Amino acid sequence: MAVDIEKLARQVQRLQDLEDIKTLKHRYFRAMTHGDHETLKDTLTADVVTSYSDGHYVFNDREKLLKFLIDSHDPNAKIIAWWMAGMPEISFQSDTEATGIWAMYHYFFNQGKGFVDEMFVYYDDTYRKEDGVWRFSKTGYKRVINQILDRSRMPYTITAPEWAVEKK
Numbered sequence: 001m002a003v004d005i006e007k008l009a010r011q012v013q014r015l016q017d018l019e020d021i022k023t024l025k026h027r028y029f030r031a032m033t034h035g036d037h038e039t040l041k042d043t044l045t046a047d048v049v050t051s052y053s054d055g056h057y058v059f060n061d062r063e064k065l066l067k068f069l070i071d072s073h074d075p076n077a078k079i080i081a082w083w084m085a086g087m088p089e090i091s092f093q094s095d096t097e098a099t100g101i102w103a104m105y106h107y108f109f110n111q112g113k114g115f116v117d118e119m120f121v122y123y124d125d126t127y128r129k130e131d132g133v134w135r136f137s138k139t140g141y142k143r144v145i146n147q148i149l150d151r152s153r154m155p156y157t158i159t160a161p162e163w164a165v166e167k168k
Contacts, residue, residue, distance in 0.1 A: 014092065020134045021090055021098060021127055028136065029083040032073060041066055044136050045128055051140030078111035085123065096129040104141065114152030120144045 031040035059065040126138035
C-alpha cells in the first residue's frame, strides 16, 4: 500500500487549520471576558464585517467595532459577561477561507443597571488566513432565545478575580 505523502500533508494541514479556527473562537471570547483588547483586535481582520443581535449592531470597520465591544462590556461600568460556544460546523472554501456556525450561550450582567441578559444564539462566521494566521473577516449572530431578568431587587453576591460586589 503506497502512501500519498502530499495528500497526507494536506489532510494534516486541514486538521491543523480546523484546530486553529476553534482556538480563534475561544481566544475571541476569552479576550471579551477579560477585557484583553489587544488580543481581541488580533482576532479580527482590518476589514471585518459584523452583524450582532439580529442585525441591530452592524460594523464594517475594525476600530469602530472594537470601540463598541469595549464600551458595551466595560468592567468599569460594572459589566460581567461570558460566552460559551460549541458544536461548530466548519467548512473550508480554500486554504485561506472558511466558514463556521457555532451554538453560543451568553450571560451579560449589568450590575450598574441591575439586569441580566441571557441568550442562546447561532454565530455565523467567515475566517480568512492572513500571513499564516486565521482571523474573523465576518461574524455575527441571530438569537434563538433571549431573556432579561431584573436583578435590581434581588440580593446577590458575585465574586470575580478583578472585583467583587455584594448587594443585600
